[in-house]
Structures are given as structure tokens and as C-alpha cells.
Amino acid sequence: MSICVAALVVFAFMGVFSARYRYWAKEAFDCVGRRVTLRPCKTEFNQKVRAKITSKLLKKSQKAARFTHKHFEAISWVFTIILFVSLILTAGGLYNLFTYGTCDPAQPDSCIFTVQEGVCAPACMPCNCGPHEIGCDAPEYKACNGNCQCVCESMGSVTS
């Protein structure tokens, strides 16, 4: 069961980028749907994932493959817990970022996304983007077809 849920989250994300993972996401979704309605997993999704992973490991290390195959349920629970803890922490961080302007209000410096106040345009450092460089209205301001960002100085620290 655990692997269905974890896989659903992971494959749903990866499915955004590749149709191959959309197929797996669909299977995982079907499996989760069946499990929550107390029906057996028709697609034997757990088994497919377990066998695929074991098979890949078998080519590299028999020991690791045997261990994974034997303790797959436990391993998948560990990964599921890790996944959910990370998801919860990420959600909290995002909430803080939008509410307080930093993902860690206790130690704003430790969060790379902390928003720095300051006026960018006049203090822009010149970009060096080669032939694609184009001029902006302000003489010091240069943008490069949107490919590179202006770097601006404010309150003594450099932000982008």
C-alpha cells in the first residue's frame, strides 16, 4: 500500500515531464483508489515496482537485490515516511515564504529565498552576455534577452 501512495506522488510529479511516468502514475492512482476502497490492487502495482527495482539491482548487486526483494514493504514504508515528512516541511516553508518573505522566520539568513528589500534598477551591475546584450532605458541597466538577470546591490548585500 505504502509504495502506491509514495509512487503516486513521485510519478505524478515526474509525469508532468514524461509520458512514460504518466502511465505509472495512472497505475499508482488506480492502486491507491482500490486500496482506499478496500479492494485488492488490480494492477499489482506494488509487485510491478518491487520486481522492476529488484531486477535493476540484480544487475548491479545480488546482495542488494535480495535485501530489497525481501524487505521491500519495510523499505517502501521508510521512503513513504521520508516523502511525507519532506512534503510537510516543504509546505510549511512555502507558507512562511509567502507570509513572512522567508522560509525560515527564525533564521532568515539560512533561507536562500529570503526577499531582500531594495531598489534594483539604478544600481544594476552590468551583465556580460556577449552579442545578445541589449540596452534598457536606464543607462546602467542592461538585460540580455531575458537570459541573464540584473544583479543589484541593496543594503550592503548582493541579491539577484
Place this chain on the structure above:
Amino acid sequence: MDAKKIREDFPVLQREISGKPIVYFDNACMTLKPRQVIQAMNEYYENYSACVGRSIHKLGNEATEKYENARKTIAKFIGAKKEKEVIFTRNTTEGINLLANSLNLQKGDIVLASDREHNSNLIPWQILGKKKGIERRIVKSKPDETFDIEGFKNMMSKDVKVVSIIHSSNLDGYTLPIKEIVDIAKDNKALVILDAAQSVPHKEVNVRKLGVDFLAFSGHKMLGPTGTGVLYGRYDLLENLNPFMVGGDTVERTTYDSFRLLPPPEKFEAGLQNYASMIGLAEAVRYLDRVGRENIEKHEKELSRFITGEMQGMDGLKIIGVQDPELRGGIISFEIDGIEYHDVAIMLDDQANVMVRSGQHCVHSWFNARNIPGSVRASLYLYNTKEDAETFIEALKTITKLR
């Protein structure tokens, strides 16, 4: 017979997946199609895709001629007396269902079967038991899983009206002694229906030599298009059967209150049929005839013998059902202690593109009676080679290391 040369006719076998060739060992479920079959079907669609038997224009005539030729080819292939004994169906399942619903069995009539029937030859009779009160009796296999002919003889009586039995089993490839079974059934005036889904594609089957009354098989298990099947029936018996599906093409004339049925096989083929596929199936039959079914049987046995020999040395691997490869043909069903059958199938596919079937193969009753959760089944055909078998064995050896 040159399996390597034969492979060239099969477009699917020219494919590589992840840089490796395909080892297709799921032939008991569905076989691959040669170019000739695909071309024959395309020809229908491209050149004369008209109605058969109704329209009298040129295309209709051409389609009718090809379709009826297909019937002749198939009748000859199974040794039927005339082509009118060949009814086109979608598959074996439909053939058996047609019979269960058309034979006028009454309460108390007995239908006898083996204990290894495919669901297709089990459920129709179970339903008839519920609907009409017919009785069903099952002949249990001997401890070595071969057919118990003495037990069968003892179960026969004048009340046994039908023996509906499998010819070659899809679970382990074992072929039942059908000639003896027919003789005993005939002594008791019982009709014999043969589920030949796994025999007609792999060995010489002649309905008249065997003396069966009815025989059903599927085209897709013998290089033919999907959703094709044949029901053979002795003509005098077919004449007296009522069709279980009726409509267009089954009747000579109708009034608001009455109808007059056409003779067999038309009265059993209701509505427009799968013309292209039946023409394709006849092409598959011609292909098998060119190779020769005795050659196919011999080739499969050779491979099966090799695989069985290699398996015998593998730790934890157990062949299920009948053990002797000489009795088994081209099917090898097995389990590996400590590794689930679906896992084995997925790993074979992942490791080496070896495609097998896993589960209970629609013979749940047999597995459940023995408390076997399922098995891995490798089923061979004419295009499989010794190299395929070696790849399979190598992959299995790797997988058994998981134990």
C-alpha cells in the same frame, strides 16, 4: 524446419526493446502474426471490403468467394467432411458457449469434464447447471497429474449426455488421451466436445480420425488475427441444433410472426462477420500447413526438452503439472520457491525481454484445488529458437539467485 528463417516473417520479432531482441514465450495466450496474414487482411480492406453473402455486386462477390474459400481451407485443415461444418466464431469461448446454449440439455443430464478445464469450458456448464439443473461431474487427475482413464470409464453412464473436455492443457501442455476418451464416450452414446485451443495450433488434429462431435479453437493462438475462432460440428448434429444468437444472415425468410432458419453454418453466424480476419485466419492456416504441424510439434518438444533439462538443475525451481516433457508439448509451467510468480515474470521481461505469462492462466479451479497460488508459464511456438531458450534459462538463473 528453420525457426530462424521463419522469424523473418514476423514483424514483431524484428523489434528490439532496450537494445535487446524479444523472446516471446506467451504463445498459449496469443501468438504473433506473420506478414502474410497481415497482408491478407489488408488486401480485404484495400481491395474488396464489401459484405459477404448479401450483396451481388462485384466487390460483394469477391469478398464472398474469399470468405467461403477461407472456410474450405480451415475445414480441410482440421479434416472436416465438408466446409459447412465450420462455424466462424470470435474464439474458443464463444464456440463452447454456443454449444452449452444450443444443445437441448435437460435437468438430470450429466456433463463430464476433466479437472483441468479452462474457465471457458467450466463456467458455461456451471451456469447451465444453475439454470436448467444439469449435473456436472469432474474426472480427477491421477497423482502424477495425467488423465485417469479408468476413473473416467467408471464415471460414464447412460445419463452422461456430453463429455466436454480439453485436448491439450494450457496450464502444463499435457495432452489427454482423446481417442480413448472418445471411444468410451461413444460406447455410452455421449456427445464429445473438444476444447482444442491448445492443440490445433501445435499438432495435427483431425476431427474425423478423433471421432469428436464438436471441436472449438481460437485463431489468435495459431498465427491468426485476434478475435477469431472456429467451432466445428458434425453436420447432422448442427442441423438439429437451435442457434443461440439470431438475426441478419441466419434466416431464409421471415414474416411478422414466423421465420425460417438457413442451414448450418449460416444459422449460427448472426449479423455481419469479421470477414477480413477470417480471410487472415485462412492465410495463417496455409502458413502452418507449409511449415507442417508435425514439424512444429517436434520443434516445440525439442525446445521444451532442453528447457526442462536445464530447469531440473535449478535450485528452488519446480515444474508444475505433468513432469515428462514428452507428454507436455511446448508449455512449461513452474514456480520458484520464495519468489512470487508475477515477480519472476516481470523480472524476466525486465532482464532479457523474455515475455511469459504468470498467474492461474484461467484454470483457477485446478490451482485452487491444489492450493497453488499461481505459476509462471513459458509457452513456445514455431518461431522460438534455441537462443531464445538459452536467454530464458540465463535470465532464470540470475533470478533464482534472489532466493
